[in-house]
Amino acid sequence: MRAISKLIAAALLAALALPALAHDYTVGGVKIVHPWSRQAAKGGSGVGFATFTNTGKDAVTLIAVKTPAAASASIHQTVETAGVFSMRPVPSLAIAPGKTVTFAPGGYHVMFVGLKAALPAGGKLPATLTFRRGSQTIPVEVTFNVDAAKEEHKH
Ligand SMILES: [Cu+2]
Structure with a gap:
């Protein structure tokens, strides 16, 4: 089992030989800054966070998230309802021109269900975020960095 997860982790890392420093992406008038994820166990659920800015002149909508690293991914x-926290699926998320939406603990997040390998600190999770602007579909390949330090900020 351990050998298999190492193989999967190695394959994911190999698929992701991307620049580590400038960790943001601008494609089709969408700027995505620092996608990051918490640590999680193989078979469990992961959460992804990032900041999205619409630098274009028309509304843009995040319509889908996909990853080869989990059975499913969704927004x-x-x-909070009367002091009780719960999660609800968000089918799509519109971002007005010039606006920024932050995915952060306690708010919006990407939910990765059924992780095919553990997400250790320092690990990486590849994903494709798909946006729509008018009739244009904009897929953006990103890497969620698994960041242990961010655990401190969850409350
Ligand atoms: Cu969730």
């Missing part, structure tokens, strides 16, 4: 929002 969620943590909501």
Whole structure:
């Protein structure tokens, strides 16, 4: 089992030989800054966070998240109702021109369900975020960096 997860982790890392320093992406008028994820166990669920800015002149909508690293990926929002926190699926998320939406603990996040390998600190999770602007579909390949230090900020 351990050998298999190491193989999967190695394959993911090999697929992801991307620049580590400038960790942001600008494609089709969408700027994505520092996608990061918490540590998680193989078979468990991971959460992804990032900041999205629409630098274009028209509304842009995040319509899908996909990853080869988990059985499924979707957009969620943590909501508080009378002091009780719960998560609800967000089918799509519109970002007005010039606006920024931050995915952060306690709010919007990407939910990765059924992780095919553990997400250790320092690990990486590749994903494709798909946006729509008018009739244009904009897929953006990103890497969620697994960041242990961010655990401190969850409350
Ligand atoms: Cu969730």
